[in-house]
Amino acid sequence: MKSGEAAKLMPGWDTTKLSRIERGLYHISGDDVRTFTAKLGVEDPEGVEEVASVAEEPAGGAHGWWKAYDSRVPEALIDFVQLESRASKIRMYHPVVIPGLLQTPSYVREIIGGSPAAISPEQAEILVSIRLARQEVLTRRDNPVEFHALVPESAFHATFEAGPGVMKDQLRKLLDVSERPNVRLQILPLTAHPTYGSNGATTILTFKHPWVSVVSVDNPMGGTHSEDPAEIGFMERVFTAAADTALPVDESRDLITEYLEGKPKWPTTEA
Incomplete structure (x- = not known):
């Protein structure tokens, strides 16, 4: 799926925002991860939950x-x-x-x-x-x-x-x-x-x-x-x-x- 089409799956997202998310420059919530992967048709509950849990952590490893x-x-x-x-x-x-x-x-x-x-x-x-x-x-x-x-x-x-x-x-x-x-x-x-x-x-x-x-x-x-x-x-x-x-x-x-x-x-x- 092209990035422009993928971005349209989420309210308020555009190609620029998706690009920043992919590069780790924009922080999203675990719920966003779950919603976006579901709309993309990802069938990997274990993988999705792992990524969602990391998304909930402070950005940049600030907790370490x-x-x-x-x-x-x-x-x-x-x-x-x-x-x-x-x-x-x-x-x-x-x-x-x-x-x-x-x-x-x-x-x-x-x-x-x-x-x-x-x-x-x-x-x-x-x-x-x-x-x-x-x-x-x-x-x-x-x-x-x-x-x-x-x-x-x-x-x-x-x-x-x-x-x-x-x-x-x-x-x-x-x-x-x-x-x-x-x-x-x-x-x-x-x-x-x-x-x-x-x-x-x-x-x-x-x-x-x-x-x-x-x-x-x-x-x-x-x-x-x-x-x-x-x-x-x-x-x-x-x-x-x-x-x-x-x-x-x-x-x-x-x-x-x-x-x-x-x-x-x-x-x-x-x-």
Whole structure:
């Protein structure tokens, strides 16, 4: 149906208003969603109610904790945080470090504070606070996200000025989180083919029906996001291939325990 014909189905609507609604520039009520989809002949009660319920929320994610960080960090980062908070399933892989949703406070501060990027201590602390706040998706009481993480074994060999305690605490957290029923944690071993570490940090976000999936590739400015089905399908195949190469969940926990017990040993800065 052409947009002009569709707009005429609703009293007071025209092509311009419909275009602004479609682009998210004009807020409509849940009742408008139900009425308009009914007139369009949409036969998907579950999908319609999901969209209607979101239409009732404050525009722009104003209800979320991240609102306090508007204008203080890149917009792309806030976009990602909002997407992450609404996802029903998250698949995450970083080829170098522990994925953000699994990091301890001391590990986060080492990663962000040790960055060569020229950011102030105040800005660094804002980024630390955001990263830690994001982790509530794993532990929230209502509908905790289903999380599948691929963790590179090479990350266990990192050394920090604060000493080996940083990594020991991080390993303990990995063990604790891996026991959660909504978390599947696998270690990509050092023996894995280098191709599995040659791609950038990737997150695949899956949402409730009828929302489309989103793939995000990380970068220092907050990442780039895509809803393109071909790109999402490709990254899903890449993630699945890496997961098939990674150690099973039980063996992954065993390997983490071995590192905690000092075997195999990770490098230290001591002479």
